[in-house]
Structure formats: structure tokens, C-alpha cells
Amino acid sequence: MMRSPELDVVIESECWPSDAEATVRRALVQAAESAKLDLKGRALSILLTDDAAVQRLNATWRGHDKPTNVLSFPAPPNDPSGALGDIAIAYETTAREAAAECKPFAHHLSHLAVHGFLHLIGYDHEQDAQAEEMEGLERKVLAVLGVPDPYALEHPSEDARA
Numbered sequence: 001m002m003r004s005p006e007l008d009v010v011i012e013s014e015c016w017p018s019d020a021e022a023t024v025r026r027a028l029v030q031a032a033e034s035a036k037l038d039l040k041g042r043a044l045s046i047l048l049t050d051d052a053a054v055q056r057l058n059a060t061w062r063g064h065d066k067p068t069n070v071l072s073f074p075a076p077p078n079d080p081s082g083a084l085g086d087i088a089i090a091y092e093t094t095a096r097e098a099a100a101e102c103k104p105f106a107h108h109l110s111h112l113a114v115h116g117f118l119h120l121i122g123y124d125h126e127q128d129a130q131a132e133e134m135e136g137l138e139r140k141v142l143a144v145l146g147v148p149d150p151y152a153l154e155h156p157s158e159d160a161r162a
Contacts, residue, residue, distance in 0.1 A: 004032040005042040005084055013050040015091040020048055020109060024089075027110040027145060031117045034141045039084065044120065046113070047088040054090035069093045070112040072119035087116035107147045114141050 007028055009021045024046055032039050047053075051067035059065040061073065067090050075083040089112050098108035118134055125131035139149050 005039040005044040027113040051092040072116040085120040
């Protein structure tokens with residue numbers, strides 16, 4: 001059964017590699033399948049942009065005037081448009097984190113897309129038990145994609161649980 005939402009990927013910055021859209025689509029389709037939710041007919045928008053744009057979004061919507069790796073904006077419950085929400089990912093922060101953690105860029109991008117998606121469907125990591133559940137699902141989805149456990153050698157950073 002196809003459970004995936006309709007994906008609208010917008011690449012706003014020329015920084016992104018040519019395979020970024022395919023990487024994000026693959027990660028989100030797998031995340032939707034793993035969540036075992038029927039999301040067919042639902043819409044999800046993904047913005048691949050730069051640090052400056054994410055910093056503006058972060059300042060406007062979260063009150064944090066700094067860039068971060070990924071932001072998720074869930075649609076209101078029972079949105080009549082069928083939207084799940086929006087995800088914005090910042091290129092420079094994603095690239096910097098991947099390099100600092102010695103991870104392939106595509107692996108880190110897949111992780112951030114899955115992480116953002118899980119926020120849209122109600123997962124969070126504010127409390128330890130929530131974080132363990134969310135991270136467990138991230139690991140499961142990423143393993144299917146051939147991406148190693150992103151938390152195995154986690155380096156503490158300001159954006160670790162953004």
C-alpha cells in the first residue's frame with residue numbers, strides 16, 4: 001500500500017548538490033512507509049535553502065536569531081488542504097555538521113529530512129523518553145536506506161536536537 005505523501009521539493013539555493021532532491025525524496029518516502037500511516041493525498045513541502053533563509057525563519061517562528069540545520073512547521077490539525085506541513089533545511093549548516101561528524105553529506109541530509117518529517121507527524125524530543133522513541137524510529141528508517149546510526153558517534157553540538 002502506498003502511504004507516502006505528495007512531496008513538493010523546492011531548491012531555493014544553488015549550493016545544493018544535484019542529487020539533493022532525490023536524496024530527500026527517498027528518505028521521506030521511506031519515513032512515511034515506516035511510520036505506517038496512510039499519507040496518500042497529503043502534501044508535504046520541503047525547502048532546500050541556505051543558512052540565511054533558515055536563520056530568518058528561525059528568528060520569525062521560533063525566536064532564535066541563528067541558523068539551524070532543519071526546521072519543521074506542522075500544518076494545523078485537520079487542515080482542509082491535506083497538508084502535513086513544511087520542512088526547511090539549511091545547506092551550510094548541514095554541510096558543516098556532516099564534515100564535522102565525518103559523515104557523507106547525503107547521509108546527514110537523509111537524517112535531517114527524516115527528523116523533520118517525524119516532527120510533522122507528532123514526534124518530539126523534549127523529554128528523554130520522547131527522544132529515545134524518535135531516535136529509534138530515525139535509526140530504523142535510516143538503516144533501510146543504508147545510512148549508519150547517526151547517534152552512534154554523536155558529537156555534542158548546539159544543533160544536536162534542534
